[in-house]
Amino acid sequence: MVALSGVLMAIALPPWSLWPLAWVGLVPLWWVVRATPQVGLAAAYGLLWGLVYYGISLAWITHLHPLMWMGVPWGSSVAIALSSWLFIVLWGSVCIAVWGGAIAWAAHRWPSRRFWLVLAGTALWCALEALRNHSPLDWSPLSLTQSPNNLWILHLSRLSGPGAITAILVATNGLLALAFSPVPTLLGSPSPPSHPPTPPLPYPLLPRRPLALMAIALVLLGHTLGALLYAHEAVPADQALTLGLIQGNVPTREKLTPQGVNQALEGYTSGYRALVAQGVEAVVTPEGALPQLWNPNSPQIAAILRTVEQDGVPLWLGTFAPVPGAGRQQYTQSLLEIRPDGQAHGRYDKVQLVPLGEYVPFEAVLGRLISRLSPLDSYLVPGAADQRFETSVGQGVVGVCYESAYSRLFRPQVSSGGEFIVTASNNDPYPVGMMRQHHGFDVLRAVESDRWALRVTNTGLSGLVDHHGRTVWLGEPHTYLIHRAELERRQTLTPYIRWGDWLTPLLLGLGVLGWRDRR
Incomplete structure (x- = not known):
């Protein structure tokens, strides 16, 4: 029964997106633990x-294999892929075990x-998800089960972020x-010895009408x-904005070779010029x-x-930029705005680095045991949490790679004046199912912040989402393409942007008050 509950919730997620199942999928888990x-x-x-749940929804991580092109033996490649999958699956599962x-x-x-x-179960689940969102690894929150299709429920995130969606799902279940407790004793523990046992109900599956009505x-x-x-x-709308995007479709195993670098240079240069001819205000990659250390x-x-x-239109280039004033050779995964004067004016440095891929956690301990998967020979360091991506067309809100899963990284950028969202990802070598989950996160970020979101990827899915979460355009995966996107710059501040996730502390407070009252 517990395994069935996990399966139901997993297929409510993209790419299956059977979102109605999420409204009943947790019921068996509630039954069993009670x-x-x-x-x-x-x-x-x-x-x-x-x-x-996490094993199914995160199965795409195993597509890290094969890594032989990096010089990793076949057995080690399989071990790296499986251990990465198992580690993040266990991290999420431990949280559910606590619950x-x-x-x-x-x-x-x-x-x-x-x-x-x-109430207490809802508060605890929301708190565990919020805690996990402050860790290096997070994916597959319950709110993702409703994205990108159930737009009405997604708008609850404007009140208190994705935690509001999680709360109503857990409480309803x-x-x-x-x-609908299938066993009468689920109503409580056995009666004390001094009292006669509670007789079983004649119809154990008969709904307790008030509770069912409350759920409905x-x-x-x-x-x-x-x-x-x-x-x-x-x-x-405050002002229209036209951006061009280039989906380069250069697999990682190729773009790290000299031939791949030339292919990327040719593809992004020709795509840039084609988009300039279409009258865009900036081009996003x-x-x-360009998988090189930044050196003009x-x-x-x-x-x-x-x-x-020559063409006079800013280019937002994904590259590896040196850390200004660093004591040793350090680089960040960055998005730079290159203007016609040849200088990088706007800059966003990736905050949420990929463990093992871009840095080694506890390097003093694990550095001798684990070879980094990063193509760089230098250190990658995280960007500051209070960045502002100031561009020639206004202030943007940026997420790089899997930062789309971290709403806490987008909210301060929006509150400080960000008018539109741009997410830049690689997404290679992962399958289309993972790409659809990533798109679901972009829809969540667009709705909760009331901002248009442009997604630019290497292998897909690139797309455009409006401020209500409606997918305006979605490109084909594993295809080289360019697209001229028309979006809006907005300056509204939703309750979530103003006050953050206030619902989770409120639920925790009410739960503590109820517990103290009982004691």
């Missing part, structure tokens, strides 16, 4: 759910506090679990509120479009600078 008197066993059930153990402990300590249990009301309330937020247009004197970078100088 019915399990042993905390350790309930935690094991939570761990099993996580292994199934399952806590629910079992509370359910059998205070069996009559059913509504408080749903909890109420349904109480209403919560779903209707969430969708109604989301629909109102969807229909509300606080401020008209993916993460690591190198032949390839000098050629790019001459092209921009």
Whole structure:
């Protein structure tokens, strides 16, 4: 039953996007952990759910293999891919194990506090997701199950971020679990010895009508509120903006070779000139479009600078830029705005680096055991958290690679004046299923911040999403393409942008108050 629950929630995610399943998919997990008197066993059930849910949704990580083109032996390549997949799957699963153990402990300590249990379970799940979003590894939150299709519910994120979507999903499943408990004893622990045992219900699957009605009301309330937020247009468009994007489609195993560098240079140069001819205001390239350390004197970078100088339109180039004033040779994964004067004016440095791919965690311990997968011979360091991407066409909000999964990185950029979102990713060598999950994250970021979002990738899926989460355009994967995108610059501030995730602390506070009252 627990494994089935994990499967149902996993296929609610992109690329399957069977989002209605998320409104009932957690019910079996609620049933099992509430019915399990042993905390350790309930935690094991939570761990099993996580292994199934995250194992399926993150299976694309195994596409890291093969790595033989980097000189890694076949066996080591398989080991690296599997260990990376297992590590991030276990990290998410441990969080669900904590949740399952806590629910079992509370359910059998205070069996009559059913509504408080749903409140506490919702608050704890939201808190664990928020905690995980501050870690180096995070993916597959429950909010992603509703993206990109259930736009009404996605608009709840404007109130308190993705945690608002998680909260209504967990609470609805909890109420349904109480209403349709398949075992009568799920209503509470066995009666004390001094009292006669509670007789079984004649119809164990008969819904507890008030609880079922509450669950239905919560779903209707969430969708109604989301629909109102969807229909509300606080401020008209401030100003139109035309950006061009280039999906280079140069696989990583090729672009790190001299032939690949020349292919990338040719593709991005010709695409840039074609987009300039279409009248764009700036041209955007993916993460690591030119996989070289930034040196204006190198032949390839000098050629790019001459092209921009001749055509006169800024180029936003993904490359590796040196850290100014660093004591040793250090570089960042960066998006630079190159203007016709040949200088890099706007700059965004990637904050959320990929463990093992771009840096080694606990390098003093693991550095001798793990060979870095980065193509660089130098150190990659994270960018500052308070960056502002000032460009010739206004201030942008930038995410590089898998930063799309981290709403906390986008909110301060929007609140400081960001008018539109640009995400630049590589996405090679991962399959289309992963690309669709990445697109779902961009939809979430666009809706919660009330901003248009342009996604530029190396191998796909590049796309354009409006401020209501509607996909305006989506390119084909594994194809070289250019696209002229028309979007809007916006300056509105949603409640989430103003106040952050205020719902999770509120739920935690109410849960603590209910617990203290019971004590």
